Amino acid sequence: MDSSAISPLMPEGSASTAGATPFLELSGIHKRFAGVHALRGVSTTIEAGQIYHLMGENGSGKSTLIKIISGAQPADEGSILIDGREVTSLTPLGALSAGIETVYQDLSLLPNLTVTENISLSQQLVEAKGRLSSQIDRSRLDATAVKALEAVNLPTDPGFRSLLVEELPIATRQLVAIARAIAVKAKLVIMDEPTSALTKREVDNLIDVVGQLRESGVAVLFVTHKLDESKSIGGHFIILRDGELVKEGDIQDHEKDELSFWMTGRHLDASRYRRADIGAPGLLEVKDLRRRRDFADVSFSLAKGEILGIAGLLDSGRNELARALAGVTPADGGEIRVDGKAVALRQPVDAIDAGIGYVPEDRLSEGLFLEKPISANIVVQILDRIRNRLGMINVGESRKLSEAIAEQLHIVAADLKNPVQSLSGGNQQRVLIGRGLATQPKLFVLHGPTVGVDVGSKDTIFRIIQKLAGEGMGVIIVSDDLPELLQNCDRIMVMRKGRIAETFDAEEVDEDMLYHALASAEPSEAGVAEAGS
Amino acid sequence: MSDFVWTNSTSEDQASMKRIGRWLIRNPPVFTLILIVLVSVTIGAIAPEFWQVSNIFDMARASVVTGLFGLGFLVILAAGGIDLSFTAIAALMMYWITTAVAASAPWMPMPVILVIAALGGTIIGIGNGLLVHYLRAPALIVTIGTSYVIRGFLLTFIGTELFVNIPLPIEEFGKFELWRVQTDTGSIAILPAYVLMLVAAAVVTWWILNRTLMGRAIFAIGGNTSIAERLGYDARKVQVFVFAFSGFLAGIAGMLHVSANRIANPFDLVGTELTVIAAVVLGGARITGGGGSVLGTILGVVLITLVNNVLILAGIPSTWQTFVVGCFIVLAGAVFGTRKSA
Amino acid sequence: MDRQLNFLVALNALVLVAAVAIAGQNFINIYNLQSMATQIPELGLLAIGVTLAMISGNGGIDLSGIAVANLAGIVSALLVPMMVSPDELPMAYAFVFAGVCLVVGLACGLVNGLLISRAGLTPIIATLGTSLAFTGVSVVLTNGSGVRLGYIEPLDNFIHTPILGVPICFAVFLGIAIAIGASLRFAPFGMRLYMLGSNAKAARFAGFNQKRLLMTAYTLSSVLASVAGFIIAARISSVKWDYGTSYVLIAILIAVMAGVRPTGGYGKITCVVLSASALQMLSSMFNFLNISNFFRDFAWGLLLLIFLAVSRFDFRTLLSPQTKPGG
Amino acid sequence: AADDVQITTVVKLAGETWFTRMDEGVVQYGEETDGVTTNEIGPGKADAAQQVRLIEDLIAKNVDAIAVVPFDPPMLEGVLKRAMDRGIKVMTHEADNLKNTQVDMEAFDNAAFGAHFNDQLADCMGKKGTWTSFVGSLGSLTHVQWADASAANAAEKYPDMKLVSPKNESFNDANTAYNKTKELLKKYPDLKGIQGGSAVDPIGIGRALEEAGLVGKICVYGIGMPNDTSRYLKSGAVTGISLWDPKDAGFVMNKIAKMLIDGEEFTDGMDLGVPGYTNMKLKKGPGKGIIVTGQAWIDVNKDNLDKYDF
Numbered sequence A: 001m002d003s004s005a006i007s008p009l010m011p012e013g014s015a016s017t018a019g020a021t022p023f024l025e026l027s028g029i030h031k032r033f034a035g036v037h038a039l040r041g042v043s044t045t046i047e048a049g050q051i052y053h054l055m056g057e058n059g060s061g062k063s064t065l066i067k068i069i070s071g072a073q074p075a076d077e078g079s080i081l082i083d084g085r086e087v088t089s090l091t092p093l094g095a096l097s098a099g100i101e102t103v104y105q106d107l108s109l110l111p112n113l114t115v116t117e118n119i120s121l122s123q124q125l126v127e128a129k130g131r132l133s134s135q136i137d138r139s140r141l142d143a144t145a146v147k148a149l150e151a152v153n154l155p156t157d158p159g160f161r162s163l164l165v166e167e168l169p170i171a172t173r174q175l176v177a178i179a180r181a182i183a184v185k186a187k188l189v190i191m192d193e194p195t196s197a198l199t200k201r202e203v204d205n206l207i208d209v210v211g212q213l214r215e216s217g218v219a220v221l222f223v224t225h226k227l228d229e230s231k232s233i234g235g236h237f238i239i240l241r242d243g244e245l246v247k248e249g250d251i252q253d254h255e256k257d258e259l260s261f262w263m264t265g266r267h268l269d270a271s272r273y274r275r276a277d278i279g280a281p282g283l284l285e286v287k288d289l290r291r292r293r294d295f296a297d298v299s300f301s302l303a304k305g306e307i308l309g310i311a312g313l314l315d316s317g318r319n320e321l322a323r324a325l326a327g328v329t330p331a332d333g334g335e336i337r338v339d340g341k342a343v344a345l346r347q348p349v350d351a352i353d354a355g356i357g358y359v360p361e362d363r364l365s366e367g368l369f370l371e372k373p374i375s376a377n378i379v380v381q382i383l384d385r386i387r388n389r390l391g392m393i394n395v396g397e398s399r400k401l402s403e404a405i406a407e408q409l410h411i412v413a414a415d416l417k418n419p420v421q422s423l424s425g426g427n428q429q430r431v432l433i434g435r436g437l438a439t440q441p442k443l444f445v446l447h448g449p450t451v452g453v454d455v456g457s458k459d460t461i462f463r464i465i466q467k468l469a470g471e472g473m474g475v476i477i478v479s480d481d482l483p484e485l486l487q488n489c490d491r492i493m494v495m496r497k498g499r500i501a502e503t504f505d506a507e508e509v510d511e512d513m514l515y516h517a518l519a520s521a522e523p524s525e526a527g528v529a530e531a532g533s
Numbered sequence B: 001m002s003d004f005v006w007t008n009s010t011s012e013d014q015a016s017m018k019r020i021g022r023w024l025i026r027n028p029p030v031f032t033l034i035l036i037v038l039v040s041v042t043i044g045a046i047a048p049e050f051w052q053v054s055n056i057f058d059m060a061r062a063s064v065v066t067g068l069f070g071l072g073f074l075v076i077l078a079a080g081g082i083d084l085s086f087t088a089i090a091a092l093m094m095y096w097i098t099t100a101v102a103a104s105a106p107w108m109p110m111p112v113i114l115v116i117a118a119l120g121g122t123i124i125g126i127g128n129g130l131l132v133h134y135l136r137a138p139a140l141i142v143t144i145g146t147s148y149v150i151r152g153f154l155l156t157f158i159g160t161e162l163f164v165n166i167p168l169p170i171e172e173f174g175k176f177e178l179w180r181v182q183t184d185t186g187s188i189a190i191l192p193a194y195v196l197m198l199v200a201a202a203v204v205t206w207w208i209l210n211r212t213l214m215g216r217a218i219f220a221i222g223g224n225t226s227i228a229e230r231l232g233y234d235a236r237k238v239q240v241f242v243f244a245f246s247g248f249l250a251g252i253a254g255m256l257h258v259s260a261n262r263i264a265n266p267f268d269l270v271g272t273e274l275t276v277i278a279a280v281v282l283g284g285a286r287i288t289g290g291g292g293s294v295l296g297t298i299l300g301v302v303l304i305t306l307v308n309n310v311l312i313l314a315g316i317p318s319t320w321q322t323f324v325v326g327c328f329i330v331l332a333g334a335v336f337g338t339r340k341s342a
Numbered sequence C: 001m002d003r004q005l006n007f008l009v010a011l012n013a014l015v016l017v018a019a020v021a022i023a024g025q026n027f028i029n030i031y032n033l034q035s036m037a038t039q040i041p042e043l044g045l046l047a048i049g050v051t052l053a054m055i056s057g058n059g060g061i062d063l064s065g066i067a068v069a070n071l072a073g074i075v076s077a078l079l080v081p082m083m084v085s086p087d088e089l090p091m092a093y094a095f096v097f098a099g100v101c102l103v104v105g106l107a108c109g110l111v112n113g114l115l116i117s118r119a120g121l122t123p124i125i126a127t128l129g130t131s132l133a134f135t136g137v138s139v140v141l142t143n144g145s146g147v148r149l150g151y152i153e154p155l156d157n158f159i160h161t162p163i164l165g166v167p168i169c170f171a172v173f174l175g176i177a178i179a180i181g182a183s184l185r186f187a188p189f190g191m192r193l194y195m196l197g198s199n200a201k202a203a204r205f206a207g208f209n210q211k212r213l214l215m216t217a218y219t220l221s222s223v224l225a226s227v228a229g230f231i232i233a234a235r236i237s238s239v240k241w242d243y244g245t246s247y248v249l250i251a252i253l254i255a256v257m258a259g260v261r262p263t264g265g266y267g268k269i270t271c272v273v274l275s276a277s278a279l280q281m282l283s284s285m286f287n288f289l290n291i292s293n294f295f296r297d298f299a300w301g302l303l304l305l306i307f308l309a310v311s312r313f314d315f316r317t318l319l320s321p322q323t324k325p326g327g
Numbered sequence D: 001a002a003d004d005v006q007i008t009t010v011v012k013l014a015g016e017t018w019f020t021r022m023d024e025g026v027v028q029y030g031e032e033t034d035g036v037t038t039n040e041i042g043p044g045k046a047d048a049a050q051q052v053r054l055i056e057d058l059i060a061k062n063v064d065a066i067a068v069v070p071f072d073p074p075m076l077e078g079v080l081k082r083a084m085d086r087g088i089k090v091m092t093h094e095a096d097n098l099k100n101t102q103v104d105m106e107a108f109d110n111a112a113f114g115a116h117f118n119d120q121l122a123d124c125m126g127k128k129g130t131w132t133s134f135v136g137s138l139g140s141l142t143h144v145q146w147a148d149a150s151a152a153n154a155a156e157k158y159p160d161m162k163l164v165s166p167k168n169e170s171f172n173d174a175n176t177a178y179n180k181t182k183e184l185l186k187k188y189p190d191l192k193g194i195q196g197g198s199a200v201d202p203i204g205i206g207r208a209l210e211e212a213g214l215v216g217k218i219c220v221y222g223i224g225m226p227n228d229t230s231r232y233l234k235s236g237a238v239t240g241i242s243l244w245d246p247k248d249a250g251f252v253m254n255k256i257a258k259m260l261i262d263g264e265e266f267t268d269g270m271d272l273g274v275p276g277y278t279n280m281k282l283k284k285g286p287g288k289g290i291i292v293t294g295q296a297w298i299d300v301n302k303d304n305l306d307k308y309d310f
């Protein structure tokens, strides 16, 4: 993305508002939870037609701040001014009617309602001031939806509009959520990590739409961990650290390492970690692996101590391939050999038995048992190995093991008996890696290992990956975070349309080349549907 | 942009299969209707008396109370809750009001009595809703609690005896005829006017669910409470409303029960909850909340009434009744089983 | 979450003291204690079944317990006399009776388990349906009447002859409760079940055999119900399809009072046993005081609501000031 | 007083009209008799399990005597045996198949009562036509005995009476009786007579006939409570009811229990001092106990209805 495409400085639109009162003014916002002082006097302003990036480490208070702005949680102290007027006790409805639309990570869509209803109901709810006894204006509902859908380049026919949101793919839902923001004529659209579930191309489309929003005078506030993306979008940054606003400014004026220094308070090395030290080949041999409608003709191999990256767009089959290697959604055909031995991965436990560890993509829903103890989360896959003669879990061994893992992975926790939800995102991710590690795998499939993890934690996780590879483990990283792949891998495979399109030596490729390879239309248009069947 | 467009990339055949499948899933009453037709045709073939007008009238009459309960339960279910207390509310209203009216105001006209019963039911319903909201416990558990309390209150403090001295207006209301047919055997078949109450309740429920913001809010809360709250829907209002509405209908159902039966038995009604739940589920409502329709519920009620009322006609020993209903529920569960594979 | 345990222990003690104070010494004479002990197992077993279903999550519940118990008793009562004569070989009769009960429980449990784990039915629907279906089978088999077993000494001894002061059936119940409690707490099965209940998707990704876990939980629940069926048959020496129609709700009440989380992932058998005993003592106390059964229902409901309300507040500070938050 | 002997009467279902009336007799006996405290309890739901539990607790409480009207007699065998083992006196009512009881009291001979129904019905129907019978449930022993005796009586004396669909279960619920009657009318349009089983059956049957415009065209007899059934008796939808007064039964039950406590002897033809129970027939029961039978039935119809206020 060329940063000049969307200029951070508003030539005309902002001129009218620049001198006037800003849309939103926060001053001295404090928020405390039991034992945590999540926000410590945050003050900032949001102006119409501007783009903002709210950044900070896990637990720095980003989500809390946007919850306060959107009325989901009250602030303990401080004042909020909207259009120059102070608002006391902001409710979700109040925020909405003031023109603040928030797209949380789950997109805040109602799965069992139709596209039309999801887009247009909010508008009527706001107009009715939340009075539920009001009647719905059906025809206006449709008209609003059509206009909003047009604006985000989605189909407008009744067939599409009457689909339930739960029937839509994730990228489409994202656009529906934005369409809703358009429908309520939002003045500020907040998006909490909107791109973590999207691929590059979908992100580009999103950015397009956001650009249009901004041009029509809407302010956009992103919460994000992706510095590169933020830089390519442009705009202002707001950095939180430990609940304090440490820095704000124009994102183009500062380098990435500067930004991450403000976030973490330390300097991080962004150069390539990898000291290629590849061992014996043939740890993993994959041949002609296929899964109907998802991928086909996938063949590759992995050596001991090698780190292989798999990149691809969301519909490229990379996620399905990763899950097939983990036995979660098994392949239909082809061959997988580990250490020369053919293995059939029909369910996750087969993969574990074959020595394949897996860290799922979505740690909250697919990975962690949030209210269960950290230690239980770590040993949960090896329960059969730590049984005593009575068939019961050996408590002592379980504790020893999880303590060892926590130490090895620098998991910072007061007590391993605490529920895993008491940890920050980065630590939670390390618990997941630790769980995989506990199975003593020969190779590790890391599926989006640093999604939603801040730069500081990312660094720690990268070091862990390198160390594991150094000890002879094979690692596969499936990710759409290209810098992450470039920083860590020996080879990078790019998937397109369910096939492996190209394979690069990581030393000889850069981000641009990878982007190009991802988005290219070649080669086979033949589609996987028939190839797989 | 084409990647963001919802496309159906499967072949023609699969597409149409998928469409039919999705259509069925989105229109569960069709399945209920099929079952009704199947049962009717089978029984009609075995016992031609089935098609008598009087039988149809009897079915309609027998559907009223279950239907009112079912509509109330549907609305609660759509909002993601479950209610086990509606029969207790109905029994309390029925018995309390009937005995009180008989004792002190036997002249009171039925519309007034109905309004009082509906109000009483609504008040208890509001209590239910507030408890469910503020105790933050599953509605199933809370309403088990309130049903014990309500019923215990009725039987401890109001009375336990069969009451037959029904005030005239109540009795007259139940006798009011909509339609009378003379059968060839010399007996008469009457369609009582109170079946219109069910029709009216169905229309009102449909209107609320589909034409008001409350209706959408109910489905929103039932689909995902925390998201709906974030979007500005007031979960407390919705919860209080659905329980109040269910109580409202239960109060009316209780009075209709007395009116139709001309006796007030405080032990009546309680125990029919599972039948009502079965009816609503057979009508295709999602037991997990956020789905369901008025039409489906009415069809479900008809199906249950059918099974409960025609076994003697078909020459099936009534001992089979429970078994048949159980199997239907399992079948419905399997057909509508929308439990997402985790 | 040990406060649940503290609370229940306190509740038991409170009820006991209150009962002795109001109803007199007779309440704690050995006969009444034994009598209460013989009454706990049937409801206790059903409540443990409900607990297992609830722990497994995803709206887990088992409404079919008493239906399974009655069916097990009825099938045995009809079948076993054809195989073994109760007069000539009473001991063999008792064992075959128990065996047939368990087999029926197992079969019913497999039906429930299959419907829920394989056919993907919501537990509440599946068990509502099967509970009617099982009851229906019972009705059809007996034509709606009760079946009398007559006096069979080993069966009667099983319920009423105490060993070291403890009725055998209660000892068996405790044994079962301990075994299940231990396997929930210490065996991989239990840990997996809790995990499944707290996040089903993560459980699948972590390689649990979800279907087998659900299958096991629901089958176990029905097998426990069939044990309850055996105890019922032995206790009242007859069986009938509509015995204990009120048990469905009471079993849920016991589980909820025990702090079992209806949304899954949490529940302790110790608490379930204590909750069952508290309810039993309360119920006996009311009977001692000639308090009407209707008032008892009223009190039950109120108790449940009060308990739900109380559990909304943090009692840790009151009960055990030292307990660390989150511990 | 505290050292009174305690007699507790356990009924099928607390609060039901029938048993509320019985309670009057129970209370009256306690008040009239020195040294005796009486009370009546019953489960809140018609559920054998709860009745068993109530008796368990009475045993623990160690009352002196228990008088039971079993919901389902065989279900109580075990618990009543235990009561007797503990030295508690046990008497029952409406349970002449129960083994574990010392005395079972029947208000009258059930077979004769059933035959009496049938004779009345035959009279009304002109000794011919289709008829049917109800029972509370197939488990209710006396109901089944009446229905069977009545059928036997008809088979013997009235060859032109045709019994169809015998022993329909009303589950002691007037509405079920109502619905079943309507179904029966559809199935058997030529129905001429109906015999009720449980005390609420005539109410349901009467309403069904009123609605179908068949009042006076079909004869209805059964047991019932005068007040509950009065309107249908007056309208003619129910031809007549027969019953025994639960109040007297309650009184007599407690009197028998007291006799057991005092170790008095039961003799054939003894007089219990209540009309209808003045010449008790005595016979051996199925177990070790005895069955004592009175002649306490009364027939109520439109004409003598005013004499009974309960």
Ligand SMILES: Nc1ncnc2c1ncn2[C@@H]1O[C@H](COP(=O)(O)OP(=O)(O)OP(=O)(O)O)[C@@H](O)[C@H]1O
Pocket: A033, A034, A036, A037, A038, A056, A057, A058, A059, A060, A061, A062, A063, A064, A065, A424, A425, A452, A454
């Ligand atoms: N509801 C809550 N109760 C208690 N503590 C909370 C709650 N919500 C947030 N916190 C705490 O407040 C702090 C700020 O959390 P917040 O969610 O705002 O961080 P964040 O910047 O969004 O982190 P991430 O990058 O992981 O999204 C953290 O320490 C967190 O543990």
Ligand SMILES: Nc1ncnc2c1ncn2[C@@H]1O[C@H](COP(=O)(O)OP(=O)(O)OP(=O)(O)O)[C@@H](O)[C@H]1O
Pocket: A058, A059, A063, A105, A193, A421, A422, A423, A424, A425, A451, A452, A453
């Ligand atoms: N109710 C809560 N009680 C305690 N801590 C909480 C609560 N809600 C959130 N937190 C903590 O706040 C932090 C941020 O939570 P949040 O919900 O924002 O997830 P997240 O870290 O942002 O995940 P992601 O980075 O993937 O978006 C986490 O450390 C989490 O444990």
Ligand SMILES: [Mg+2]
Pocket: A059, A062, A063, A064
């Ligand atoms: Mg956050």
Ligand SMILES: [Mg+2]
Pocket: A063, A105, A192, A193, A452
């Ligand atoms: Mg976040």
